[in-house]
Amino acid sequence: QKEVEQDPGPLSVPEGAIVSLNCTYSNSAFQYFMWYRQYSRKGPELLMYTYSSGNKEDGRFTAQVDKSSKYISLFIRDSQPSDSATYLCAMSLLTGGGNKLTFGTGTQLKVEL
């Protein structure tokens, strides 16, 4: 079983829809939770970062962490065609070698006009 599970999609929604992207994880030691957006043939870029359980909002994006259920979500409101990309969840914990990220496999999102 992978440490981080993420539905690969693809997920297709109409413009203006609310999008929900999710990841589950098995390692309760994870401390930091991130969402990255990756456009085709580009590197991942950091969208949201959170440390504790609860919600964090940034514009149209809301990141939600539920440590008791080992479940994180990213909500996108009023989705736009420019949101079409692959969304990667990532989690990290401190080890002797520093802060290392474990990524989900990514969910491909397409927002259609």
Add this chain to the structure above:
Amino acid sequence: NAGVTQTPKFQVLKTGQSMTLQCAQDMNHEYMSWYRQDPGMGLRLIHYSVGAGITDQGEVPNGYNVSRSTTEDFPLRLLSAAPSQTSVYFCATTGGYTGGYGYTFGSGTRLTVV
């Protein structure tokens, strides 16, 4: 401000050839790392460095070598390329390897080994 620069963007190698993927950052970050991205596998850590002169192995280090002589540069060497090393390679850096910081990624090197 370029951030993280990777070269080349594309490369085709024959089995058994060696090459070096270059990564340079101008963010003055201590922590640098190399990932490979494969369909259905996500991003997997190859090697990382917490500062000049210090490197360590990640999840999938076999067949790769790294060194870190300066803060800015972190090259990845393929010693004897194999078709299983066909992948997209990303270099990433973060300002806080002790926790709580996001990573900045380069735009990637697409490598095909035939």
